Amino acid sequence: MSPHPIRPIGLRRGSDGADGGRAVFRSADTATAAKGSGDDRTTCRRSRRDLHRLPAVGAVGCDLPPAMLDHARAKPHADQVRFEEADLRHLPDWGEFDVICAVTNPMDHLLTDEDFASALHGIVRSLAPDGVFLFDQLSERAHHRSVRHPAVRESDGQFLTCRTWQHTLPTEPEPVFTRRMDRFVRHSPGQWHRIAHQNTFRARSETSVRRLLTRAHLDCVAVHPVSRLRQGGQRDRSDEGVLFVARHQPRQGRHS
Known part of the structure; x- marks a missing residue:
């Protein structure tokens, strides 16, 4: 296991009602992902304004340092989120989710393939069939x-x-x-x-990431460049990072 501290992800879980939406997000930066069950679209927003969407979707948020959890709880509309302390390498069993989103490059902190695979194991266990996992990483x-x-x-x-x-x-x-x-x-x-x-x-290569995703029964369906948002709203350097989108392909017999 890596001796370095791991920046974890957070989870959003939707209600069991008609909308059926479930999602996962990293609470510290309020980077969000939401999947609507009706139109099957996935959107990703990196704005604390997205917290106003939580009453319709419902949420569980997690992070590792208690100070970051306190920071997240102090944000507007955070009362709609249940925050938990968790490590990305050892995610608790909180049921199934339609979308898991780990942004601001937490996966980069997993220095060994063993740690990366351990994180993917918990993520796959938490994903519903055909569920989506979104994460980004800084480019080399x-x-x-x-x-x-x-x-x-x-x-x-x-x-x-x-x-x-x-x-x-x-x-x-x-x-x-x-x-x-x-x-x-x-x-x-x-x-x-x-x-x-x-x-x-x-700094994992795209080839390495795809290999690890495949081993975890995740199909990499898209890879997008990520640019930085500068002060004043200007974006710069499309080579700053990479966003991966993977879909869960469960082994036959895992779900009834």
Whole structure:
């Protein structure tokens, strides 16, 4: 198992009523996915405004750090969500869902194929037949760009530095990147407080992802480039990430 902390996903589960919609989302960023049973369309929105949809769909949200759960509970309309603490590698059995969505690249934090397969096992167990799993990952090109261009930003009396470096794992062929972010907050003249965050990512190729999905009985039906949303609403760099869409193809006899 990877020693690094794993950023988990969150789950949305719909009612058992007429709409029948169920969905899954990562609660910390309110990135959402919803599938309507009537028109069989899947939509993905990365906006906290989507929380207003929850009364019609119903939701269970999960994350790993308690502080992130508290942050999610404080958002508008969060009273429509039941939040649970869970690890992406060991998802509890919460029943079946039509859609599972893991965005803001939590799957990148699964450094070994064993961890990735463990996460997929719980996701497949939670998906209804023909259910959809959506997730994104940063591209290797985006990681290399971060290595070449360390960032320093100033905002509201705070300084933020971001550095990325590449290394390898003895048992894994694909590159691994570690990103460290340091936030310096001024408390008084001449006195600063530093808050550090460090995360490690594995840059899996599309071929590797497809192979792991197939082994988990997930059919990769679409792969889309993902761009970043800059301040002012402008999008930049379509090579920033990749969105995968996979459909559950259950083995015969798993469902009656």
